[in-house]
Amino acid sequence: MLDADFFRRWMTATAASVDREAERLTALDSPIGDADHGSNLQRGFTAVTAVLQKENPDTPGAVLVLAGRQLISTVGGASGPLYGTLLRRTGKALGDDAEVGEEQLAEALRAGVDAVMALGGAAPGDKTMIDALVPAVEALGDSFTAARTAAEQGALATTPMQARKGRASYLGERSIGHQDPGATSAALLVAGLAEAAGE
Amino acid sequence: MKMLINVPETVVADALRGMAAAHPELTVDVDNRVIVRRDAPVAGKVALVSGGGSGHEPLHGGFVGPGMLSAACPGEVFTSPVPDQMLRAAAAVDSGAGVLFIVKNYTGDVLNFDMAAELAEDEGIQIAKVLVNDDVAVTDSLYTAGRRGTGATLFVEKIAGAAAEEGQPLERVEAVARQINESSRSFGVALSAVTTPAKGSPTFDLPPGELELGIGIHGEPGRERRAMMTSREIADFAVHAVLEDLQPRNPVLVLVNGMGATPLLELYGFNAEVQRVLGERGVAVARTLVGNYVTSLDMAGASVTLCQVDEEVLRLWDAPVRTPGLRWGV
Numbered sequence: 001m002l003d004a005d006f007f008r009r010w011m012t013a014t015a016a017s018v019d020r021e022a023e024r025l026t027a028l029d030s031p032i033g034d035a036d037h038g039s040n041l042q043r044g045f046t047a048v049t050a051v052l053q054k055e056n057p058d059t060p061g062a063v064l065v066l067a068g069r070q071l072i073s074t075v076g077g078a079s080g081p082l083y084g085t086l087l088r089r090t091g092k093a094l095g096d097d098a099e100v101g102e103e104q105l106a107e108a109l110r111a112g113v114d115a116v117m118a119l120g121g122a123a124p125g126d127k128t129m130i131d132a133l134v135p136a137v138e139a140l141g142d143s144f145t146a147a148r149t150a151a152e153q154g155a156l157a158t159t160p161m162q163a164r165k166g167r168a169s170y171l172g173e174r175s176i177g178h179q180d181p182g183a184t185s186a187a188l189l190v191a192g193l194a195e196a197a198g199e
Numbered sequence: 200m201k202m203l204i205n206v207p208e209t210v211v212a213d214a215l216r217g218m219a220a221a222h223p224e225l226t227v228d229v230d231n232r233v234i235v236r237r238d239a240p241v242a243g244k245v246a247l248v249s250g251g252g253s254g255h256e257p258l259h260g261g262f263v264g265p266g267m268l269s270a271a272c273p274g275e276v277f278t279s280p281v282p283d284q285m286l287r288a289a290a291a292v293d294s295g296a297g298v299l300f301i302v303k304n305y306t307g308d309v310l311n312f313d314m315a316a317e318l319a320e321d322e323g324i325q326i327a328k329v330l331v332n333d334d335v336a337v338t339d340s341l342y343t344a345g346r347r348g349t350g351a352t353l354f355v356e357k358i359a360g361a362a363a364e365e366g367q368p369l370e371r372v373e374a375v376a377r378q379i380n381e382s383s384r385s386f387g388v389a390l391s392a393v394t395t396p397a398k399g400s401p402t403f404d405l406p407p408g409e410l411e412l413g414i415g416i417h418g419e420p421g422r423e424r425r426a427m428m429t430s431r432e433i434a435d436f437a438v439h440a441v442l443e444d445l446q447p448r449n450p451v452l453v454l455v456n457g458m459g460a461t462p463l464l465e466l467y468g469f470n471a472e473v474q475r476v477l478g479e480r481g482v483a484v485a486r487t488l489v490g491n492y493v494t495s496l497d498m499a500g501a502s503v504t505l506c507q508v509d510e511e512v513l514r515l516w517d518a519p520v521r522t523p524g525l526r527w528g529v
Contacts, residue, residue, distance in 0.1 A: 026398060034277045034417040035395055035402040072314065077278040077307035081314055119310065166306050169343045170419045
């Protein structure tokens with residue numbers, strides 16, 4: 001079973017990898033976006049780590065709802081509402097339970113990803129974070145490691161796609177050949193989950 | 200790349216502190232990043248709130264004041280503000296007559312303003328929204344994020360601002376804003392790439408001998424890249440692109456807008472060519488505005504925005520405005 005501490009570790013691990021990878025995310029965002037994905041997420045997850053320490057929420061759901069709200073309040077751009085909604089809706093779906101099972105988490109995350117798709121209007125194949133998240137949720141039934149691998153492969157698979165949502169969509173065909181920064185950061189979030197599980 | 204900054208992290212806050220010092224007629228909340236006209240909330244008046252990423256100055260903070268915006272929320276550089284800022288702005292300016300959110304069509308701006316509208320309505324503030332999407336360089340289809348909001352934002356903010364100043368009700372101010380957006384089209388060109396403080400180097404590669412046609416206000420590329428053209432050739436291309444889409448029957452407002460690094464000498468010269476093309480196409484010009492209004496940091500280049508107007512809209516355009524970035528009739 002997974003307790004609040006597991007979810008705090010998830011967020012902390014993600015914050016650390018976003019911190020580490022911020023420059024790479026920004027570099028990926030440079031040719032097809034506006035070169036700020038890394039710095040924006042870095043600002044948001046730094047704030048998430050701080051607020052989790054300060055408020056110390058005691059259920060898995062509360063950890064994610066608080067983290068999501070903090071991202072919405074600090075990131076801006078499209079990433080703030082999208083990542084914020086992902087975590088908030090996943091947290092809400094977990095309810096008030098003090099501990100949750102892995103299957104329960106997979107279901108909640110699926111609800112979170114559905115909410116992101118509804119909010120942003122993106123579907124798989126549009127070259128967005130969805131292309132990493134959808135395969136990750138599918139693989140989560142097997143293991144955290146499988147989810148991480150699926151998300152990473154999903155992010156890599158965005159390279160030959162043409163962007164249809166977000167700022168990269170303005171490039172049309174010229175967005176082809178660049179890995180999507182949103183799918184890349186989504187893979188970091190999923191990797192954080194595996195890390196929290198000690199995998 | 201040399202920039203007149205301290206560190207990238209404080210660029211927006213530093214600019215707001217400087218703006219506060221230069222404009223005591225505005226209330227600048229540096230910590231919460233909200234710029235409000237000092238006499239807000241004005242009793243009985245619909246409030247206009249806009250915002251977006253920083254780096255487009257004077258948009259939007261420079262358009263706060265009597266006759267235009269009630270408040271503006273600057274985000275990080277090229278990043279939309281967060282809902283908390285918009286909610287704070289709406290609460291500061293609402294007199295009970297409602298608030299119009301003026302939102303440029305970028306995914307981040309749309310999502311954050313949508314969230315802010317929900318939060319504001321929860322607090323009993325009546326919200327209306329208008330989406331600005333005037334850029335003809337972008338294909339508008341189910342499979343794109345839609346047209347970008349660019350130069351027409353100034354027309355919407357000024358003209359809807361004048362309607363609000365007269366005491367028109369929210370649904371009327373919203374209708375005016377929507378009408379101005381629908382009557383406006385833009386096309387921009389870049390002669391150089393843009394450098395954001397966070398990155399410190401050009402965000403895209405534009406060789407010295409080339410220009411990008413159909414550029415957005417974040418330096419997002421547009422239609423195509425070509426060998427450098429003359430001002431005359433660029434005006435032909437840009438104005439034709441706009442007229443292909445707008446086909447005005449009435450006179451137009453013309454905005455010849457600099458992207459930040461193109462001097463007025465060039466912009467006025469470019470305007471001469473724009474006016475020539477309009478004349479050749481039989482389009483009557485009611486008013487022309489030339490300058491840096493909707494900028495893109497240090498990008499060189501310009502955009503042309505046309506807005507088809509009737510007598511009533513022209514009257515609202517000519518109405519007094521008193522803001523740091525636009526000021527006449529007072």
